[in-house]
Amino acid sequence: MTIDAQSCPFPGLDLSSPQFLAAPEAWYARMREQAPVCFAPGNGWYVVASAELVREVLRDTATFSSAGLSKHAPPPPEVAEEVAAIRARGWPYVPALGTNDPPRHTQLRKLVNKAFTPRALAWMEPLVRQTADNLAAALPDGEQVDFYTAFAEPLPAWAICRVLGLADSRRGDVRRWTLAATATIGARPDAAGWISTEEDLLDYQQAIAAEVDRCREEPGEGLLSQLVAAAGDLGPGEEPIELAHLLTLVRELLVAGNETTGRLIAAAVYLLDRHPGEWERLRADPQRAGAIVEEALRWSTPAQVAYRRVTRAVRLGGVDIPAGSRLVVSFASANRDPLAFAGPDGFDPDRPGARTHVAFGQGPHMCVGAGLARIEGVTALQVLAEHVDSLAVVNPGQLRYTPSFMVRGLDSLPVIVRRRAELSHPI
Numbered sequence: 256m257t258i259d260a261q262s263c264p265f266p267g268l269d270l271s272s273p274q275f276l277a278a279p280e281a282w283y284a285r286m287r288e289q290a291p292v293c294f295a296p297g298n299g300w301y302v303v304a305s306a307e308l309v310r311e312v313l314r315d316t317a318t319f320s321s322a323g324l325s326k327h328a329p330p331p332p333e334v335a336e337e338v339a340a341i342r343a344r345g346w347p348y349v350p351a352l353g354t355n356d357p358p359r360h361t362q363l364r365k366l367v368n369k370a371f372t373p374r375a376l377a378w379m380e381p382l383v384r385q386t387a388d389n390l391a392a393a394l395p396d397g398e399q400v401d402f403y404t405a406f407a408e409p410l411p412a413w414a415i416c417r418v419l420g421l422a423d424s425r426r427g428d429v430r431r432w433t434l435a436a437t438a439t440i441g442a443r444p445d446a447a448g449w450i451s452t453e454e455d456l457l458d459y460q461q462a463i464a465a466e467v468d469r470c471r472e473e474p475g476e477g478l479l480s481q482l483v484a485a486a487g488d489l490g491p492g493e494e495p496i497e498l499a500h501l502l503t504l505v506r507e508l509l510v511a512g513n514e515t516t517g518r519l520i521a522a523a524v525y526l527l528d529r530h531p532g533e534w535e536r537l538r539a540d541p542q543r544a545g546a547i548v549e550e551a552l553r554w555s556t557p558a559q560v561a562y563r564r565v566t567r568a569v570r571l572g573g574v575d576i577p578a579g580s581r582l583v584v585s586f587a588s589a590n591r592d593p594l595a596f597a598g599p600d601g602f603d604p605d606r607p608g609a610r611t612h613v614a615f616g617q618g619p620h621m622c623v624g625a626g627l628a629r630i631e632g633v634t635a636l637q638v639l640a641e642h643v644d645s646l647a648v649v650n651p652g653q654l655r656y657t658p659s660f661m662v663r664g665l666d667s668l669p670v671i672v673r674r675r676a677e678l679s680h681p682i
Contacts, residue, residue, distance in 0.1 A: 420477015
């Protein structure tokens with residue numbers, strides 16, 4: 256049966272609206288039941304909501320292309336010229352991993368994979384653990400603190416700073432640049448917000464360009480030096496990797512290994528507070544952190560959607576979609592699909608097949624930073640279990656989420672910290 260897109264059961268659907276952002280899980284549940292491929296008139300996109308169809312789209316890169324797509328909203332007309340002038344002072348925004356298809360995507364992915372080998376990840380793990388231990392040691396005993404800003408947010412930002420080989424003095428800059436890189440993804444800043452965002456992105460480009468020059472003259476052990484070296488090691492017929500490509504790649508890595516990981520860690524602590532028995536099990540068995548992280552990834556899905564462009568007229572889930580249409584592929588909805596996961600709204604680290612979630616995507620475009628994100632999530636929980644007896648969430652019914660349908664998570668997580676007795680007076 257062909258479904259007319261304009262007669263889908265949600266005529267007012269707008270993924271950027273306050274109504275949708277307030278309860279995306281409920282909207283996705285309705286879509287899976289009534290229209291797993293649904294046209295969103297407020298955005299002009301087709302939304303793919305079921306796990307089966309999401310996986311079908313992710314596997315077929317020829318029909319559902321990533322090339323030429325932008326995740327970012329366009330600037331409002333009143334500041335368009337000023338935004339263009341700021342961008343003209345930097346390097347052009349060029350397609351990288353997230354907005355390319357093979358063979359160019361294959362070349363760029365190979366470049367980044369050289370820096371994310373198992374050996375490289377093993378090198379990164381001690382840096383992450385040291386950072387987590389420092390942050391956990393600073394959590395106050397018996398006091399209320401915003402766990403997100405005190406631990407979950409800075410851990411991946413500080414870690415990626417060290418992993419890239421940047422000076423610790425750049426920690427604040429890394430966080431500021433990451434916020435700017437995601438400010439216009441699935442969200443609509445006001446005019447002043449746009450200008451501030453573009454200035455921060457220009458600052459990022461200028462700073463990292465200088466670091467690239469430094470790495471060329473004095474190579475180090477950091478990830479940025481490895482990327483610079485790999486960019487110069489071209490195979491037969493491969494296109495050159497220009498500075499603009501490196502700037503875009505590093506920006507993608509900042510988002511993949513920073514913003515979404517902080518949201519993951521906050522979500523895991525929230526879920527552990529809702530299920531206090533899991534804290535006890537984690538302290539008794541630190542290896543359990545891996546299962547908790549996988550289930551927290553499935554349940555929270557910090558990177559909620561991906562975009563695709565339809566290269567040919569296609570029938571998907573009973574809906575005829577014209578060539579050139581744009582899809583929003585919902586990882587968040589797929590991860591709550593009861594046909595893929597029994598009792599999907601619950602939290603169960605012992606769930607069979609939990610790691611089959613699509614929180615990192617799937618196929619050629621699977622998140623390149625997945626390994627680092629897992630290390631950060633697992634290490635964070637293990638270190639916290641060493642330092643605290645509990646992190647009791649304050650007023651859980653009043654928690655606020657990021658107003659974005661793409662990068663979603665807690666904006667803050669107020670908790671009361673109860674430190675373990677032997678570590679109640681950290682040095």
